[in-house]
Amino acid sequence: MSPSASPSPPASGGDAARELYDELTDDLLYDPAIGRGTIMGHPCIRLAGQFVTCLERNGTGLILKLPADRVSTLIAEGTGVPFTANRTPMREWITIPTADRPTWQALLAEAVTFARSKVAAP
Numbered sequence: 398m399s400p401s402a403s404p405s406p407p408a409s410g411g412d413a414a415r416e417l418y419d420e421l422t423d424d425l426l427y428d429p430a431i432g433r434g435t436i437m438g439h440p441c442i443r444l445a446g447q448f449v450t451c452l453e454r455n456g457t458g459l460i461l462k463l464p465a466d467r468v469s470t471l472i473a474e475g476t477g478v479p480f481t482a483n484r485t486p487m488r489e490w491i492t493i494p495t496a497d498r499p500t501w502q503a504l505l506a507e508a509v510t511f512a513r514s515k516v517a518a519p
Contacts, residue, residue: 411456414496418452418459421498421505425449430516431509447512450505458494459501461508465489476500 422442425431434443441451450461460480463471465488471477472491480490493504 414457414459415452417496417498417501421502422450425505425509428509430513444509444512445516447515449508449512453492453494457496458492459496459504460490460492461504462489463491463504463508463511467507471504 422433425442426433428444430445431449432443434441436448436451439451439454442449448462450459452458453460468477468479468489468491471493472479477491477493479486480492481487493500
């Protein structure tokens, strides 16, 4: 489905965010290197073992692993907020709290590219 084919779900709707997450991550599964997995007991998407994305535990925000400089830019722009583990911000992780199809789709593509670069790195 193209980004313009349907409107973004409302930002406050956990069910709508989950549906968008499922739809967009299902679209990634054409690549045999991409599959479903878990991280910290939570469902996620991985590429050849590298973390790509998961949905926040409350089901409303998208968590991604991206290059640290990109994470900083997205935070500065107000698109995302730092992802923290045990109150410590993780420099290559970000939470995108608003469910927005074009934003999530573009950032998922960036996260896949980033994960792919980690697999290809020596």
